[in-house]
Amino acid sequence: MTNIKRILVVSRMTKYCREVLNYGITLAKLSHAELFVIHAVHNPFGLEGWNLPTVSLEEEYKNILKEAKADLDRIIREEKSQGMQIKVLIKEGEPTNEILKTVHDEKIDLMIMLAHEEGRLEHFLFGRSNESLIRRMPCSVLLVKKEPEAVPW
Numbered sequence: 001m002t003n004i005k006r007i008l009v010v011s012r013m014t015k016y017c018r019e020v021l022n023y024g025i026t027l028a029k030l031s032h033a034e035l036f037v038i039h040a041v042h043n044p045f046g047l048e049g050w051n052l053p054t055v056s057l058e059e060e061y062k063n064i065l066k067e068a069k070a071d072l073d074r075i076i077r078e079e080k081s082q083g084m085q086i087k088v089l090i091k092e093g094e095p096t097n098e099i100l101k102t103v104h105d106e107k108i109d110l111m112i113m114l115a116h117e118e119g120r121l122e123h124f125l126f127g128r129s130n131e132s133l134i135r136r137m138p139c140s141v142l143l144v145k146k147e148p149e150a151v152p153w
Contacts, residue, residue: 004031004140006106010099010113010133011039011072016146017114021072023144024112025079025086033109036087037076038102039069040095096132108139115143 009024011017021037028035076086091098103111113130134141 004033004109006034006036006108006110007031008036008038008099008103008106008108008111010111011037012095012114017072018075019146020112020114020144021075023142025075025084027110027112027142029084034085034087036089036102036106036108037072038089038091038099039072040091040093040098096136099133100136103137103139110140110142111137112142112144115145 004027007024007028009021011021024035024037027033076088080086089102091102099111102108111133113133115130130143134143
């Protein structure tokens with residue numbers, strides 16, 4: 001790999017982000033690069049003018065974030081215990097802007113993120129930023145496809 005010194009893994013804190021993180025860890029080890037993991041937290045329930053009853057959706061959103069973050073934190077903790085340097089960034093705000101700002105501030109050479117588009121609920125909860133990010137990204141981008149789920153016959 002040519003001049004990849006700083007890698008950013010974009011975590012949307014969904015169950016598929018484990019695969020993205022694994023790619024980042026592997027590539028960082030191979031290229032002796034610094035690894036950054038960003039959790040860009042978008043709170044759709046803080047939107048002004050939101051007047052629907054959202055208690056159950058908001059609780060579900062918090063549970064999704066909590067479970068995914070715990071899983072990703074466990075992986076990061078294991079890698080750190082083996083000597084890998086990983087900088088975890090938690091940014092609140094509109095995901096595209098926060099990720100772009102981080103890429104500029106940290107001088108990222110390669111960004112790794114999920115390739116698939118999420119369902120409607122995930123679009124609402126996490127925002128839809130893949131297309132916008134890719135068009136505006138000043139560095140190389142690696143898109144990771146999610147593993148197809150087994151179909152029970």
